[in-house]
Amino acid sequence: MRKLHHVAAACAISAIMLSGNVLAQVAATPTAAATPKKEETGKDIAFNRTKGNCLACHGMPTVPDAESTGTYGPPLIAMSARFPDKAKLRAQIWDATASNPASSMIPFGKHRVLTEQEIDKVTDFVYGL
């Protein structure tokens, strides 16, 4: 069972690595942005590899479909207890290096990886974890 899981994981990894990279790709597909789709939720943005890609670094133990998550950052759990002030949570996502200069978390707002609205949505989603 564990073996199988490993094989599957290995395949998934090769698929990622061969197709390019673990992190979000430069492919900021303009066409996808142009076609009006169902509005993206905070969760969609957090999960999307070309947007938040939070799972590359963070586990989300309370979200069942948060799979093959990284260990680069701490698991995101009990966030409203740890960040009673939602603005602080948003600030962490906007620019983690402001409070910790050594942080290797991507400064999503400062470097415009996500838009302000996207950050609002992600903050709401993460606050609920």
Next chain:
Amino acid sequence: MKQRMIMKLLAGMTGLGIALGAATVHATPEGDRQELAKFYTSKYPNIKLEDYVYGALAFDADSKAQYEAIMEFPPFESEIEKGRKMWETPFKNGKTYASCLPNGGNQIAGNYPMFDEAQGKVVTLQDVINACRTANGEEAYKINDMKTMGVLTSYMRTLSNGMIMNIKVESPKAVAAYEAGKKTFYSRSGQLNFACSSCHVQNAGNRLRSELLSPAIGHAVHWPVFRGGDNLVTLQQRYDGCFKQVRAVPPPQGGTVMNNLEYFHSSLSNGLPMKASVFRK
């Protein structure tokens, strides 16, 4: 308030000291290497430094076993064979690579990149191969052409298997090139704001998605690699990929920035044995 800020900054910086080499302005290259080795081995006391030549595989027994199985019958053997033919085929003037490279091209890869005092710059093994070509009336290969330079080195570097990496940084100019490479390694770049060290020092052994991150020590000894078994990637091509991954514009391969980076980065593997060419995911 202000004091708290300063305290925080200081705390951040001491944390950084070891991890990012920030506090080591006056360190020698050998001192840098030892400090980094200490950082990794105290974080992962169960992994031997010699095993860092396996990169991320050193952290995962299953992937390492898979690697060893693949290396018994490497799927890229025919590519290396092509490289051997290229190596042995004489130039139009009848000379060969072996006739113009130091020591016939044997057991030399671990000396490169080397700081060439006469030229006042870092030269890579690829540069030396190209110098040999042009001295014999052949055109230089493109540094980033995997089909020519890549394939040739996939064989040529096997002639140095077992040699101990031995990068020398001696003259003041050499030190300056080394420091420039070190700066590139530790500086953040790209929209995603990473330094090489963010992933390969601070987070070596951690997972980015399902991908285990390798330590920088041991990185430089086993090139080129065949990713997925058949996709040949040279060391600077790998740098290129890592730069792109953080949405940075990669510096040109074979240029000063890349060569200085390779100089610094290779010296971190001093003391480890060379082995070409290997499988990577």
